Amino acid sequence: QKEVEQDPGPLSVPEGAIVSLNCTYSNSAFQYFMWYRQYSRKGPELLMYTYSSGNKEDGRFTAQVDKSSKYISLFIRDSQPSDSATYLCAMSFFLTTSGTYKYIFGTGTRLKVLA
Amino acid sequence: NAGVTQTPKFRILKIGQSMTLQCTQDMNHNYMYWYRQDPGMGLKLIYYSVGAGITDKGEVPNGYNVSRSTTEDFPLRLELAAPSQTSVYFCASSYGTRIGGYTFGSGTRLTVV
Numbered sequence: 001q002k003e004v005e006q007d008p009g010p011l012s013v014p015e016g017a018i019v020s021l022n023c024t025y026s027n028s029a030f031q032y033f034m035w036y037r038q039y040s041r042k043g044p045e046l047l048m049y050t051y052s053s054g055n056k057e058d059g060r061f062t063a064q065v066d067k068s069s070k071y072i073s074l075f076i077r078d079s080q081p082s083d084s085a086t087y088l089c090a091m092s093f094f095l096t097t098s099g100t101y102k103y104i105f106g107t108g109t110r111l112k113v114l115a
Numbered sequence: 116n117a118g119v120t121q122t123p124k125f126r127i128l129k130i131g132q133s134m135t136l137q138c139t140q141d142m143n144h145n146y147m148y149w150y151r152q153d154p155g156m157g158l159k160l161i162y163y164s165v166g167a168g169i170t171d172k173g174e175v176p177n178g179y180n181v182s183r184s185t186t187e188d189f190p191l192r193l194e195l196a197a198p199s200q201t202s203v204y205f206c207a208s209s210y211g212t213r214i215g216g217y218t219f220g221s222g223t224r225l226t227v228v
Contacts, residue, residue: 105158
């Protein structure tokens with residue numbers, strides 16, 4: 001079982017739709033949760049990060065973490081064609097053996113918002 | 116503010132050739148990373164560095180080498196290129212690993228033929 005699972009899509013939605021992107025994870029040690037957006041032929045860029053269970057909102061984006069279910073989500077409201085990209089979840093936890101944080105990326109979900 | 120700059124953007128190598136992928140950041144980040152991204156496989160960590168003079172292996176270090184002589188630069192060396200090294204390579208940096216995210220470069224698309 002992969003530590004982080006993410007549906008690869010593609011997910012196609014009409015402009016203005018609410019988009020829900022999800023990741024599940026198996027290791028309860030994960031403490032920090034991130035969402036990155038990656039446009040075609042570009043590097044990932046950080047969208048949001050959260051630490052605890054609950055919701056965090058930033059404009060049209062809401063990140064949700066449910067640690068009891070080991071499930072995180074990214075919601076995009078009023079989706080725009082410019083939101084068309086691949087969205088990667090990422091999560092990290094502290095490794096006592098090395099004194100650093102282990103950082104795991106999901107494989108990404110490809111989103112297409114149709115005008 | 117350029118962020119993380121990678122060169123070259125594209126490269127075709129023949130099997131057995133060597134090359135260096137360059138990465139420079141101007142944000143004074145201590146931590147730097149090299150990832151490769153293959154279709155459907157996500158980002159895999161090759162090497163990372165927690166500061167000048169300190170490097171360590173990630174998940175997939177075989178066939179690669181790194182050095183970190185300055186805070187700004189973190190080059191990735193491919194020795195004896197193999198078709199399995201065909202991938203998109205991303206360099207990233209961060210202040211630390213505790214919280215927040217990474218700043219990525221725009222990537223180097225490498226094909227080994």
